[in-house]
Structures are given as structure tokens and as C-alpha cells.
């Protein structure tokens with residue numbers, strides 16, 4: 001079974017759109033999401049376009065601030081500080097990666113925790129690991145929602161996450177753990193990775209290498225969630241971290257690339273933005 005992230009994301013966005021109408025009636029304005037894009041990386045441009053499109057689709061006010069790659073760290077921090085102080089802005093997202101001369105950690109920390117719709121602020125990260133209320137990062141949250149939607153029970157399952165990034169691997173493992181899966185975090189240097197991966201009942205792959213996961217790395221009947229967005233070096237087409245054609249008959253469910261986790265990430269971003277807005281307005 002192929003799990004369509006596109007279909008589920010559409011349902012989630014419809015629900016957000018419905019809640020936006022209510023919120024607008026109650027509070028007199030719609031939520032406002034500001035996305036900052038530095039430079040001209042084609043992948044980042046495409047992600048930011050998608051975020052703006054989804055924001056408009058759910059009825060948000062959407063602003064994209066574009067700055068050249070030559071922007072200084074100080075200039076970027078000033079933009080963020082102004083947005084933090086602006087009461088009409090509810091969510092702030094700085095598209096990553098940033099140019100090398102800008103300290104990404106410093107930028108993420110500069111965003112007000114209450115407007116951090118990515119869930120990347122150290123205050124949100126700490127709260128996640130302390131099991132306190134917080135904004136969940138969008139991709140890990142999207143993965144959990146996909147599994148739930150596909151009817152995959154998480155509790156008691158052996159889950160393997162390949163990848164340990166702050167954005168995806170680590171928080172995805174934490175969310176699976178909080179749902180009572182037994183979680184292994186694997187990576188490119190894991191000894192005998194095919195054996196470790198093939199024991200997974202839920203396999204989440206976020207390693208950023210095209211077709212890294214081959215059929216021998218997947219156990220019969222596993223649920224396979226592919227977070228990768230890569231270019232196939234042979235065809236130049238978009239492809240995941242999983243060799244879809246080789247794995248699809250072994251997996252019980254599998255997410256496609258494109259059309260799997262990607263749309264879910266953006267749908268969860270819309271939910272996070274609405275929730276930041278509501279928390280502010282309900283205060």
C-alpha cells in the first residue's frame with residue numbers, strides 16, 4: 001500500500017482552513033506566516049513557494065521575505081527582531097540551510113519561541129525532550145500522522161530511524177518513543193546497517209542519499225517512511241532515500257517521493273502556525 005501524503009495533507013489543510021474561518025470571526029484577523037528565504041538555492045526556493053501556496057490555501061496572510069546570499073548575519077537578525085516585535089506576525093520561519101557566513105544556531109535562537117512554527121528553537125527542542133507542551137517539528141509530526149492514517153500501530157513496535165539530524169532524525173525518534181515504540185537510531189556509520197534496518201517494523205529513513213535503502217535492508221511487511229528528497233544521479237528526477245521500486249513489494253506500506261512526507265511537513269506547518277496564533281489570541 002502506498003500512503004499518499006498529498007491526500008492526507010489535503011484533509012489536514014481543509015481542517016486548518018475551517019478553523020481559520022472560525023478564528024477570523026472570533027479575533028478579527030487571520031494568522032500571518034512570514035517565511036524568510038536567503039539566497040537562490042533552487043530546492044529552498046521550491047520549498048518556500050510550496051509553503052506560501054499552502055498558507056494562502058488555508059486562508060492565512062502569507063509574506064515571503066527574500067534576501068540575497070550576501071546579507072550579513074546582523075541584517076538577518078534585525079529582520080527577525082523586527083518580526084518578533086510585530087504583533088501582526090504569528091509565525092516566523094527561516095528556510096535552511098543558510099549561507100556559511102551566517103550562524104544558523106544563532107538565527108534559530110533569535111526567533112521568538114512563541115513564533116517558532118518550525119519547532120527548532122532551543123526552548124521548543126528542550127520542551128519536546130522534557131515532554132512539556134511545545135511546537136512539534138513539522139516533518140517528524142507529519143511522519144507520525146502518516147503512520148496513524150495508514151492504521152499502523154506504533155506502540156510496542158520496533159522502529160528504526162536512519163539519520164540523526166536535529167531537524168528530522170532525532171525528533172522523529174523521540175516522537176516514536178513517546179508513542180511507546182522501541183526505537184533504534186541508526187546512521188551511515190552504524191555497524192551492519194542492513195541487518196539493523198531489516199529488523200524494523202517501522203523504518204524511517206532520513207539520511208539524504210538517493211536510493212540508499214535497498215531491498216536487503218527492509219524486513220518483510222515493514223512500514224517504510226521515506227523522508228529523502230534527492231535527485232537521482234542517473235535520471236535527474238526527484239527521488240527518495242529509499243529505492244522505491246526495489247522495496248515496494250516487501251513493505252506493507254511505503255511513502256512515495258514526491259507526494260509522501262513533503263506535503264505532510266507543510267500541512268503540519270500550517271497547523272503549527274494556526275496554533276501559535278490561537279495561543280497568542282487566547283492569552
Ligand code: GUN
Pocket residue numbers: 093094095096097118138139167265
Ligand atoms: N530546510 C529543510 N527542511 C526545513 C524545514 O523543515 N524548515 C526550515 N526552516 N528549513 C528547512
